[in-house]
Amino acid sequence: MISSALILGAAEGANPLVPNPWEMLVVAVGFAVLMFIVIKFIVPALEKSYQDRVEAIEGGLAKAEKAQAEANAMMADYEQQLADARHEANRIREEARTEGAQIVAEAKERAQAEANRITEQAHTQIAADRAQAATQLRTEVGTLATTLAGKIVGESLDDDARSQRVVDRFLADLDKHQNAGVSE
Amino acid sequence: MLSLVLANVASAGFTPPSISDAHLPEILPWGAEYGTGFGKQMLMVILSIVLISGFFMLAMRKPKLVPGKTQWLAESGYSFVRNSIAKDILGEKDFKAWVPLLFGLFFFVLVNNIFGAIPLLQLPSFSHAGAAYALALIVYVIWIGVGIRHHGPKYFKLAVVPSGVPGWILPLLVPLEVISNFIVRPLTHSLRLMATMLAGHMIVMLAGTGAAYLIMESGSLFLQGAGVLAIIGSVALYFLELLIMYLQAFVFTLLTAIYVQGAIAANDH
Numbered sequence: 001m002i003s004s005a006l007i008l009g010a011a012e013g014a015n016p017l018v019p020n021p022w023e024m025l026v027v028a029v030g031f032a033v034l035m036f037i038v039i040k041f042i043v044p045a046l047e048k049s050y051q052d053r054v055e056a057i058e059g060g061l062a063k064a065e066k067a068q069a070e071a072n073a074m075m076a077d078y079e080q081q082l083a084d085a086r087h088e089a090n091r092i093r094e095e096a097r098t099e100g101a102q103i104v105a106e107a108k109e110r111a112q113a114e115a116n117r118i119t120e121q122a123h124t125q126i127a128a129d130r131a132q133a134a135t136q137l138r139t140e141v142g143t144l145a146t147t148l149a150g151k152i153v154g155e156s157l158d159d160d161a162r163s164q165r166v167v168d169r170f171l172a173d174l175d176k177h178q179n180a181g182v183s184e
Numbered sequence: 185m186l187s188l189v190l191a192n193v194a195s196a197g198f199t200p201p202s203i204s205d206a207h208l209p210e211i212l213p214w215g216a217e218y219g220t221g222f223g224k225q226m227l228m229v230i231l232s233i234v235l236i237s238g239f240f241m242l243a244m245r246k247p248k249l250v251p252g253k254t255q256w257l258a259e260s261g262y263s264f265v266r267n268s269i270a271k272d273i274l275g276e277k278d279f280k281a282w283v284p285l286l287f288g289l290f291f292f293v294l295v296n297n298i299f300g301a302i303p304l305l306q307l308p309s310f311s312h313a314g315a316a317y318a319l320a321l322i323v324y325v326i327w328i329g330v331g332i333r334h335h336g337p338k339y340f341k342l343a344v345v346p347s348g349v350p351g352w353i354l355p356l357l358v359p360l361e362v363i364s365n366f367i368v369r370p371l372t373h374s375l376r377l378m379a380t381m382l383a384g385h386m387i388v389m390l391a392g393t394g395a396a397y398l399i400m401e402s403g404s405l406f407l408q409g410a411g412v413l414a415i416i417g418s419v420a421l422y423f424l425e426l427l428i429m430y431l432q433a434f435v436f437t438l439l440t441a442i443y444v445q446g447a448i449a450a451n452d453h
Contacts, residue, residue: 016311016312016313016378016379016382017313017375018313019312019313019314019317019318020223020312020314021314022226022314023223023225023226023229023312023314023315023318024314024315024317024318024321025318026226026229026230026315027229027309027314027315027318027319028318028319028321028322030229030230030232030233031233031288031292031318031319031322033233034233034236034237034288034292035284035285035288037233037237037241038237038240038284038287038288039284041237041240041241042237042240042241042244042284042287043262043283043284043287045240045241045244045247046240046244046258046259046262047283048247049244049247049251049255049259050259050263052247052249053249056249
């Protein structure tokens with residue numbers, strides 16, 4: 001009974017497979033309107049938000065990476081500087097040592113040279129003095145001998161007392177002469 | 185079996201809801217006698233458009249990098265369609281252009297289906313064949329258009345003549361392919377949605393009116409108990425319906441993506 005009513009109902013235009021054309025129109029137009037809004041506003045806004053987020057995350061990562069690289073570069077730079085400074089210090093120390101040794105050697109050499117010079121000078125001086133003394137002695141001995149001989153010959157040689165006096169006088173003269181020679 | 189049970193109850197004076205009850209009276213009854221009035225179902229279609237546009241535009245009005253609850257909800261829904269349907273089916277290369285269509289279809293069908301689970305509205309728009317036909321027809325035109333745009337008129341040959349099949353079987357296979365691709369496909373696409381929505385709607389109506397009748401009019405304690413059980417059962421059915429509503433929206437969108445993908449890649453199947 002009820003199944004026949006259902007069939008009857010279906011036959012009376014309630015067949016669920018028969019569309020209402022107005023419904024189709026409303027759905028089609030409505031969907032077109034929805035698609036317009038979706039394409040024009042909704043999807044671009046969502047895609048932009050998505051893209052922004054991707055960029056923000058990737059940008060943040062890139063920024064962090066850059067900072068890391070910068071820090072690494074700075075550290076390498078510092079290390080390089082430190083190594084340079086150490087190297088420089090070593091070099092300076094080495095140089096100072098070399099220089100010191102050189103200075104000492106030079107001073108030693110100079111002192112040696114000075115000592116040599118002084119010794120040489122002393123030798124020369126002594127030699128000169130000696131030569132001068134010899135020359136002077138030679139001339140003076142001649143003169144003295146001549147003077148002495150003249151004196152001796154000029155006086156009587158038999159008088160011992162006289163002779164003694166001559167010799168004394170000669171010696172006194174010699175002394176005097178000597179003194180005068182030195183003082184000259 | 186069902187009709188037998190119904191017939192037994194009906195003999196006791198119960199009038200079960202018929203399919204005509206899924207068609208509510210027209211609000212603006214122009215040409216109502218031809219069944220062409222402006223009904224509640226059409227209002228709900230329009231309401232769904234307002235709701236979808238309103239929600240997403242409100243959610244994305246001031247998009248933030250760290251989304252709030254509304255924006256998060258909108259973006260999750262969007263990325264579900266974008267990544268789980270469009271990207272997975274259409275592939276990395278082509279999917280971007282199809283996201284709007286799939287997104288629109290999914291939420292249009294989903295919201296209209298869920299109307300069936302909301303008290304007072306209580307009518308899934310796609311339980312009416314016209315709505316499902318219209319939407320399936322739009323998709324039908326689109327994927328055929330895509331095929332022609334990608335492959336020219338040769339597309340029809342690509343679509344119905346499978347490659348790598350011995351020649352003698354073609355007379356058998358080509359008509360089958362024509363029927364399955366160009367006739368059955370849009371019908372199943374629309375009727376699957378319509379039938380599940382209508383059936384769900386009818387079951388909920390039947391459970392509701394049946395339980396009301398059993399409790400109010402039967403006058404027998406046993407039948408009143410059965411009526412209470414029917415109400416409990418209808419709650420379970422309600423949740424099953426919710427699942428089906430969501431599932432059908434997903435299936436409708438997924439099939440659209442598959443049809444479009446098939447049309448784009450018609451030359452390699």
